[in-house]
Amino acid sequence: MMIITLFVLLFGLMLIGVPVSVSLGASTVITAMIFTNDDISGFADSIFYGLDQYTLMAIPMFILAGSFLSKGSAAQRIVNFAKSLVGHLPGGLPISAIFACTVFAAVSGSSPATVVAIGSVMYGAIKEAGYPAKYAIGTIATSGSLGILIPPSVVFIVYGVTADKSIGKLFIAGIIPGIMLSLMLMAFAYFGAKRLGFKGTKPLSFKERFKAFKDAFWALLIIVIVIGGIYGGIFTPTEAGAVCVVYAFVVSFFIYRDIKLKDIYKIVLDSAMTTSMIFFIIANAIIFAHFLTSQTIPHQITQMILDADVGPVTFLIIVNILLLIMGQFMEPSSVVMIATPLLLPIAFALGIDPYHLGVIMIVNMEIGMITPPVGLNLFVASAITGLSLKDVVMASLPWAITIFIGLMLITYIPAISLWLPSLLFPSI
Secondary structure (H helix, E strand, O other): OOHHHHHHHHHHHHHHHHHHHHHHHHHHHHHHHHOOOOOOOHHHHHHHHHHOHHHHHHHHHHHHHHHHHHHHHHHHHHHHHHHHHHHOOHHHHHHHHOOOOOOOOHHHHHHHHHHHHHHHHHHEEEEEEEOOOHHHHHHHHHHHHHHHHOOOOHHHHHHHHHHHHHHHHHHOOOOOHHHHHHHHHHHHHHHHHHHHHOOOOOOHHHHHHHHHHHHHHHHHHHHHHHHHHOOOOOOOHHHHHHHHHHHHHHHHHHHHHOOOHHHHHHHHHHHHHHHHHHHHHHHHHHHHHHHHOOOOOOHHHHHHHHHHHHHHHHHHHHHHHHHHHHHHHHHHHHHHHHHHHHHHHHHHOOOOHHHHHHHHHHHHHHHHHHOOOOOOHHHHHHHHHHOOHHHEEEEEHHHHHHHHHHHHHHOOOOOHHHHHHHOOOOOO
């Protein structure tokens, strides 16, 4: 009865428009007051202890670094580099947009930021090349979702903190799935363009491609710094966030010179607001997770699953259905904070690797960001294009199906997620 009350309150509050963070905290406190004799003032201690984690410092750092780069010309330079490589293919511009989103995702770590930065540059160009508007916006909204899978990813950090797993290993686990989904979207764009009658053009010369690479070099280098630094043992993922901030500022302010002193206050303020939102969700999710654990609810659910003789295959089907539904209504960090304490013990009992589960959760969140009613990328794409939300949803549907196919491959072929981490981090 307690479990039912907790989740009825949680989703009931969200359905009447109460913010997710407040719903998490309120449902937990009300349930505790009804069914237990616990001193709810202890929840405050849980929040302070839960937020007092060195790893969480990476979140504001990566958000600020992404803001510096997305407000400058880094996105345009990455787009130009992508066009120089694949722009000559049938569907070259949409493929360039997907390629640019993949690269910028590795720069910003944010899905909405990727949609804004690349979409603002590429949407008009794709339309002017003769592609239907819906085709153009479907490309941008969907490929922008890669921002939460390709490292550095804020949502991976949230999962790592919640599951108490290595952030560096999670980052590496997202690389091959991210590249695979990117290639699948590119293939969809290629065959879609051929079906629409678009033909290839003459590729650019090596000299022109090298010039585009040179222009984008400083923006691209941040990927090498983050991944290389973490893998090389030069710094931790948290320290990588701080390095990213300094590097992004230097590149945008001193090298590209597209950010002025007057812009810095606004950039820092926007980043602080985003960080505050995420941390408020985390704080309330800590209360939720603490209550679940103290009442042995994950253990009870795990035992129910095991008693029902549910195997790993069936469990992963249930996980994907649950996460797809939650992802359609809630922000990714919220879903991760709620679902991880419930799902991780069951996955452990069934022999499912926690890093594999983490990647599955993030890919589900990608799909959630491009499906109604609360897919954030849909709203962002609608805002930058002027198209109605309904048009954006319909345009994104075929691309979302492509990612869903990728999700099935990632779910049932663990090596896609685990091969590279096991190679680079054999002792973790």
